[in-house]
Amino acid sequence: MLVFALRLVRPYWPRLVIVVTAMLIGTAMSLASPWPLKIVLDSVFDARPMPSALAWALGPNTSRMALLNVAAGATVVIALVQALASYVSAYFTVSVGQWIAHDLRQSVYGHLQRLSLSYHDRQQTGPLISTITDDINAVQDFASTAVLDIVIDSLTVVGMLAVMFTLNWRFTLVALAVTPLLGVFAYRLRAVIRQATRDVRRRQSEIVSIVQEGLGAIRVVKAFAQGAFERQRLEAKSRESVDAALYARRVRSLLGPVVTSLVAVGTAAVLWFGARQVVAGTMTAGSLVVFLTYLGRLFGPVQSLARTSTNVAQAAIGLERVRAVLDADARLPRAAQPHRLEHVDGRVEFEHVTFGYDPGRPVLHDVSFAAAPGEMIGVVGPSGSGKSTVAALIARFYDPGEGSVRVDGWDVRQVTIRSLRGHIAFVLQETQLFHAPVWQNIAYGKPDATRDEIVAAAELAQAHDFIEALPDGYDTIVGQGGVPLSGGQRQRLGIARAMIREAPILIMDEPTSGLDAESERLVFEGLARLSEGRTTFVIAHHLATVRDADCILVLDAGRIVERGTHDELAARGGLYADLLATQTRTEPAEVRVLTRGGSAGDQNQRRVRPQ
Numbered sequence: 001m002l003v004f005a006l007r008l009v010r011p012y013w014p015r016l017v018i019v020v021t022a023m024l025i026g027t028a029m030s031l032a033s034p035w036p037l038k039i040v041l042d043s044v045f046d047a048r049p050m051p052s053a054l055a056w057a058l059g060p061n062t063s064r065m066a067l068l069n070v071a072a073g074a075t076v077v078i079a080l081v082q083a084l085a086s087y088v089s090a091y092f093t094v095s096v097g098q099w100i101a102h103d104l105r106q107s108v109y110g111h112l113q114r115l116s117l118s119y120h121d122r123q124q125t126g127p128l129i130s131t132i133t134d135d136i137n138a139v140q141d142f143a144s145t146a147v148l149d150i151v152i153d154s155l156t157v158v159g160m161l162a163v164m165f166t167l168n169w170r171f172t173l174v175a176l177a178v179t180p181l182l183g184v185f186a187y188r189l190r191a192v193i194r195q196a197t198r199d200v201r202r203r204q205s206e207i208v209s210i211v212q213e214g215l216g217a218i219r220v221v222k223a224f225a226q227g228a229f230e231r232q233r234l235e236a237k238s239r240e241s242v243d244a245a246l247y248a249r250r251v252r253s254l255l256g257p258v259v260t261s262l263v264a265v266g267t268a269a270v271l272w273f274g275a276r277q278v279v280a281g282t283m284t285a286g287s288l289v290v291f292l293t294y295l296g297r298l299f300g301p302v303q304s305l306a307r308t309s310t311n312v313a314q315a316a317i318g319l320e321r322v323r324a325v326l327d328a329d330a331r332l333p334r335a336a337q338p339h340r341l342e343h344v345d346g347r348v349e350f351e352h353v354t355f356g357y358d359p360g361r362p363v364l365h366d367v368s369f370a371a372a373p374g375e376m377i378g379v380v381g382p383s384g385s386g387k388s389t390v391a392a393l394i395a396r397f398y399d400p401g402e403g404s405v406r407v408d409g410w411d412v413r414q415v416t417i418r419s420l421r422g423h424i425a426f427v428l429q430e431t432q433l434f435h436a437p438v439w440q441n442i443a444y445g446k447p448d449a450t451r452d453e454i455v456a457a458a459e460l461a462q463a464h465d466f467i468e469a470l471p472d473g474y475d476t477i478v479g480q481g482g483v484p485l486s487g488g489q490r491q492r493l494g495i496a497r498a499m500i501r502e503a504p505i506l507i508m509d510e511p512t513s514g515l516d517a518e519s520e521r522l523v524f525e526g527l528a529r530l531s532e533g534r535t536t537f538v539i540a541h542h543l544a545t546v547r548d549a550d551c552i553l554v555l556d557a558g559r560i561v562e563r564g565t566h567d568e569l570a571a572r573g574g575l576y577a578d579l580l581a582t583q584t585r586t587e588p589a590e591v592r593v594l595t596r597g598g599s600a601g602d603q604n605q606r607r608v609r610p611q
């Protein structure tokens with residue numbers, strides 16, 4: 001953990017040099033600050049000889065009033081230099097803290113983006129959000145404030161002890177007699193505080209999870225009128241978090257009173273011995289005051305060092321959680337020298353592919369097929385039969401357990417993921433929009449697209465007219481918190497996004513489910529144009545949608561049980577024919593067929609009776 005922390009700090013060493021210099025100056029000033037008082041007490045009031053360094057600097061015959069002036073002036077100078085040093089060290093430590101937090105956020109989020117989907121399938125989003133915000137903030141707070149305090153306090157303690165030993169080592173030993181007790185106590189408490197802090201952080205991230213889930217699924221919550229249940233869920237977790245935080249606080253709070261009591265014992269002992277020596281005339285009152293001032297200033301930092309153990313624990317737990325994310329190694333294996341796909345014709349082949357999300361439980365068994373460039377392949381089958389999984393393997397969201405997936409003859413494991421996915425476009429059941437202008441949402445498929453390309457894609461996707469009618473046209477902010485769009489409008493933006501990508505391979509996963517007839521008509525028109533000339537996989541619930549496909553794969557429980565054209569399969573009397581018969585009974589009289597070629601119009605808007 002220390003090595004990790006040092007690695008984080010390393011790029012900022014010039015700032016740290018400034019910080020440490022300023023701190024050293026500040027500490028020196030703090031050490032010097034009681035001396036003017038001692039000089040006034042001993043050499044101005046009592047006419048004792050001034051300290052030899054001062055006598056050397058000012059000359060032995062300096063008058064008492066001149067000495068008073070020097071003492072008063074020195075008080076101001078010491079305070080000013082100390083203030084400046086404290087300003088410089090405070091600013092630069094905060095800046096180091098902020099930049100460390102920035103670096104951590106970048107690397108954690110970057111790492112999360114690189115991790116494969118199988119990691120994200122298993123991971124709740126809440127704790128990850130909480131790591132990027134709260135855990136990193138704890139590290140930043142620590143680096144910005146606690147580190148400063150700890151360094152200043154430690155320097156002060158060491159400096160004070162050195163001076164005190166020089167002044168009067170016996171008194172110093174008397175005063176320090178209590179510190180071993182303090183050390184043992186603080187050490188024992190440390191482990192308890194750490195565990196309690198870990199508990200608090202876990203519960204806080206559970207709260208983020210609940211809020212994130214509840215607000216993310218607010219429509220479902222409302223639809224099922226489960227607002228009260230969600231509130232209770234949060235309340236229960238929030239109570240647990242309060243309990244954990246209070247327990248942690250109780251444990252930590254023990255430290256303050258114990259330190260204060262031990263300090264009082266040490267101070268009383270010095271006062272008792274010192275006063276007797278002053279009365280006996282073996283020590284001046286000024287020396288005792290200086291010693292007691294040092295003692296007071298020694299225990300202050302000791303107390304605050306004990307208090308900062310909390311920040312240390314929080315930062316350590318924060319770093320521990322950040323490390324856990326950074327150490328997660330769920331990236332897809334990289335080929336030694338991956339090939340960059342430049343031009344892709346669009347041939348897609350599965351060779352004996354067996355795959356399971358959990359290695360022991362395959363959801364696809366020995367799947368083989370080949371799609372020639374430009375072909376339309378329908379993928380149908382009962383729910384859960386593995387249709388979406390086939391699509392996920394083409395884009396290498398996961399690697400097959402056995403067999404291989406090939407694009408233009410290249411095993412997808414041998415090509416760079418970026419170049420592979422750069423040649424694939426998706427239109428999914430629901431299009432996710434980002435909180436950004438419409439044009440940017442479309443350009444997500446091709447970030448360097450020009451305005452003309454964006455408009456052209458929107459026109460082909462039947463989206464241009466409705467976009468123009470939005471309050472700010474292409475600049476209208478959509479997505480969460482933006483102008484709401486209907487399901488059909490979102491899908492057409494999804495088609496425009498896929499269109500602009502100009503990818504030779506297109507995957508459509510039930511892109512028209514849940515749309516009304518008119519939206520469906522417009523979306524189909526967009527899809528028909530989009531799929532032209534591309535190898536297109538259409539995962540469809542309505543069998544009739546893919547009746548014009550060059551080949552239909554019928555999946556059942558992860559196996560391809562039939563394949564062929566619609567007419568062949570309908571005539572065969574197998575699963576496809578069964579599904580067709582069921583749909584004929586339960587579906588509307590006419591179903592739209594996805595047919596490619598030609599412009600908008602009757603050709604790709606054919607409606608047929610399901611059978």
Ligand code: ATP
Binds near residue numbers: 388
């Ligand atoms: P539907 O028509 O309902 O969308 P599908 O035919 O597309 O279903 P898949 O989504 O491919 O089916 O799912 C196939 C099997 O894999 C199912 O048993 C499902 O529970 C499982 N599965 C799907 N996604 C995951 C995942 N991310 N992690 C674990 N199991 C999954």
